[in-house]
Amino acid sequence: MSVNPAPRAYQVVLTAIEKDLRSGVLTLGDQLPGERALAEKHGISRASVRDAIRILDVMGIVRTSTGSGPNSGAVIISEPSAGISQALRLHVAAKGINVREIVESRILLETWAAQMQPRDTVYAQQVLDRTAVLIMRMDDPQLSRDEFHRIDAEFHVLLASTAGNAVVESMMESLRNSISDYVAASIPDDESWQPIVRTLRRQHKAIHHAFATDQRERAAQLLEEHINWFYSQTR
Numbered sequence: 069m070s071v072n073p074a075p076r077a078y079q080v081v082l083t084a085i086e087k088d089l090r091s092g093v094l095t096l097g098d099q100l101p102g103e104r105a106l107a108e109k110h111g112i113s114r115a116s117v118r119d120a121i122r123i124l125d126v127m128g129i130v131r132t133s134t135g136s137g138p139n140s141g142a143v144i145i146s147e148p149s150a151g152i153s154q155a156l157r158l159h160v161a162a163k164g165i166n167v168r169e170i171v172e173s174r175i176l177l178e179t180w181a182a183q184m185q186p187r188d189t190v191y192a193q194q195v196l197d198r199t200a201v202l203i204m205r206m207d208d209p210q211l212s213r214d215e216f217h218r219i220d221a222e223f224h225v226l227l228a229s230t231a232g233n234a235v236v237e238s239m240m241e242s243l244r245n246s247i248s249d250y251v252a253a254s255i256p257d258d259e260s261w262q263p264i265v266r267t268l269r270r271q272h273k274a275i276h277h278a279f280a281t282d283q284r285e286r287a288a289q290l291l292e293e294h295i296n297w298f299y300s301q302t303r
Contacts, residue, residue, distance in 0.1 A: 077112040081120035084110065085129075089144070100130065100142040127151035148234075149241040156246035167247050171299045174243050177236050178228055178295065179288035182279070187232030195226050196280050202226075203272055213261055216268075217252060221245075223272060227279060254302035264301050271297070 088094040100106070106117045121142050124130040128150030130142040159165040186192035202223045206216055221244045228240045255261050271294040278287035 076119075077110075077116035078120035078123065080110045080112060081106060081117055082123065085120075085124065094144055096144055096146060098144045100144070102141060126154055148238040149245070152238060152242035153245040156242055157249075160246055160250070167250055168299075170243050170247050171295060174240070175292050175295050177240055177243070178224065178291045181228040181231035181233070181236055181240075182287040182291055183284045184231040184233075185284075186230045191232075192230040195230050196276070199223050199226055199276055199279075203269075203276055206269055206272065213255070213258070213265075214252065216265065217248065220268070220272075221248070227275070230279075251302055264298075268294075268298065 085094065085100070094100075100121070101109070103114045103117045103121075106120075107114045110117075121130065121132060124142065125132050128145065128147035131145045132142045156165065156170070160167065160170065202219050205211065206219055206223075211219075221241075224244065225237065225240050229237045231237075255264065271290065275287060275290045275294060278284075278290055
């Protein structure tokens with residue numbers, strides 16, 4: 069007969085915090101009780117409480133800092149992409165997930181977002197204005213590869229955000245971050261990078277134009293071609 073293992077002590081804290089978030093006892097910006105108070109409340113060691121806080125920190129549920137005052141200790145935040153990104157990076161490194169699967173997921177999310185009518189037209193216009201600036205910055209010949217990749221990632225995440233789906237936006241940011249090191253390492257030198265970056269600049273401008281002129285299907289098609297092309301250059 070199989071026996072389910074007893075839950076680890078820190079899981080008691082995670083379950084209790086989830087319950088308090090669901091019920092509204094805890095909300096964004098609230099400070100968690102101190103380690104001693106949580107340990108006494110749940111009948112576990114302070115070490116187990118620290119384990120729970122570390123997990124919540126990695127998951128993007130709390131931000132921890134030392135000192136005293138309302139912003140010290142563990143404060144409730146919500147940065148879902150942080151935890152998802154870290155998990156994906158580790159699974160890619162462990163070969164449980166491969167880069168091609170990340171690329172396919174990006175295509176699925178970005179093309180879906182491109183075809184959705186913006187929920188907030190004012191915000192969508194702000195995104196178009198912001199991404200136009202990013203395109204100009206990516207045209208700078210003195211821009212480093214690392215900075216180009218950072219701006220490139222911001223460009224894609226911003227465009228996907230116009231669909232108004234927070235889960236898609238978080239997943240987009242996580243997927244980009246999960247293979248950022250792989251992408252950077254796959255292009256060996258600046259000589260190899262120059263023809264690639266010229267094509268990327270042209271593709272970004274065409275994608276932006278499709279969004280700006282409300283050519284939703286065209287934008288989705290260009291995004292799929294763009295992502296597949298870049299992946300083919302980095303294998």
